[in-house]
């Protein structure tokens with residue numbers, strides 16, 4: 353796949369994990385791709401915790417199930433019925449969680465380019481995640497980003513110190529197939545919009 357094909361093929365994966373273990377060299381390539389991401393002031397402010405322990409996977413999933421219920425309780429009518437059909441994680445099925453953390457102290461105290469925009473560190477971590485996601489896609493693997501959790505819970509679960517912010521739990525693993533259409537679109541939750549809905553010329557124009 354060339355880069356554009358990889359970008360087009362990337363999907364958030366929840367249902368399709370096979371649970372087959374990943375060869376070490378493939379996992380290393382995917383993590384090296386994440387670690388090669390651009391970062392503000394070359395701070396490389398990310399950490400990756402690999403979680404395979406069935407006990408930890410189960411504990412995280414239990415927490416996510418409760419958070420799913422919390423969100424579900426905020427919905428009513430058609431939204432509630434549609435959400436009911438949507439799977440929001442593949443934590444146990446993937447067999448591997450990559451917990452991504454943001455360490456704002458990395459590369460400090462003077463991080464070049466972050467003095468006016470504190471979030472630039474966080475943006476850098478998201479770029480590492482995107483690199484990981486695309487590399488995994490190129491390797492034929494699936495990635496599912498899980499954000500149905502409280503940050504304190506995940507920080508404690510994987511032992512991040514207080515200053516390290518959990519940014520993502522990524523389910524990473526072999527998949528049986530990669531759907532062409534996003535799961536939320538297939539479920540009728542939301543449809544992708546064309547580029548024209550986000551494109552402006554010279555100045556922002558409200559719609």
Ligand SMILES: Cc1cc2nc3c(=O)[nH]c(=O)nc-3n(C[C@H](O)[C@H](O)[C@H](O)COP(=O)(O)O)c2cc1C
Nearest residue numbers: 362363364366439440441497498499500534535536
């Ligand atoms: C920051 C972020 C958080 C997300 N959290 C979840 C999640 O908790 N559960 C889930 O099923 N998908 C999650 N997703 C995946 C999105 O639902 C998905 O990217 C979107 O529907 C588009 O589908 P695609 O990634 O297959 O193109 C998340 C994606 C991002 C970027």
